[in-house]
Amino acid sequence: MNTLVQPTGTARRPRLSLWFLRVATTVHLVLVLAQPVLAGLFLTGDVDAITVHGTVGSALAAVSLVQIGLTLVYVFRRGRLWVLPVVVALFLAVGAQIGLGFSRVLEVHVPLGVAIATASVLLAVWVWSPSAARPRGGAR
Structure with a gap:
């Protein structure tokens, strides 16, 4: 049996790709x-906390890059564009945040951090909602 052929009448929708995106988005949110x-x-x-803050910021950039790749797969599998x-x-924004933090431009670093945190929370809420599993075009 060829598993690549879909039965007639079923829409290809994100399943495994969505779960990977959910995990990456949750890790991203925890780091944020x-x-x-x-x-x-x-x-x-606690002066050592600033070193950890920088390390977590760098990890956040790496997770964000992985998240882009997983989002591409999700979109390819008929996820929301x-x-x-x-x-x-x-x-x-995370890249800019890292640069601003190391440059000590706190008057931009702090509000940008708030914006990143807000966007990350909203994205995480959405990615775990049932609408994230619906394929493009509204087919169920």
Whole structure:
């Protein structure tokens, strides 16, 4: 039996690709939410927390890059198209955030961090919602 042929009347929809995207998005969210905690620890006197803050930021960039690849697969499997530009924008924002942090441009670094955290929470909420599993075109 050829498993690549789909039965008549069934729409190809994201399944495994969505689960991989969900895992990557959740890891991304955990890393994003750790950042203000680490910054707060640094501000309260734990000087080693800033090193961890930078390391987590670099890990966040790597996870964001993986997330882009997984989003491409998700979109290819008839997932929602709008997710790709959102994930790419998050990756670019994380890159800018790293540069701003190392340059100590905190007047932009802090609000951009809030924007990244907000977008990451909203994306994670959506990716775990039932609408993320629906294929493009509304077919069920």
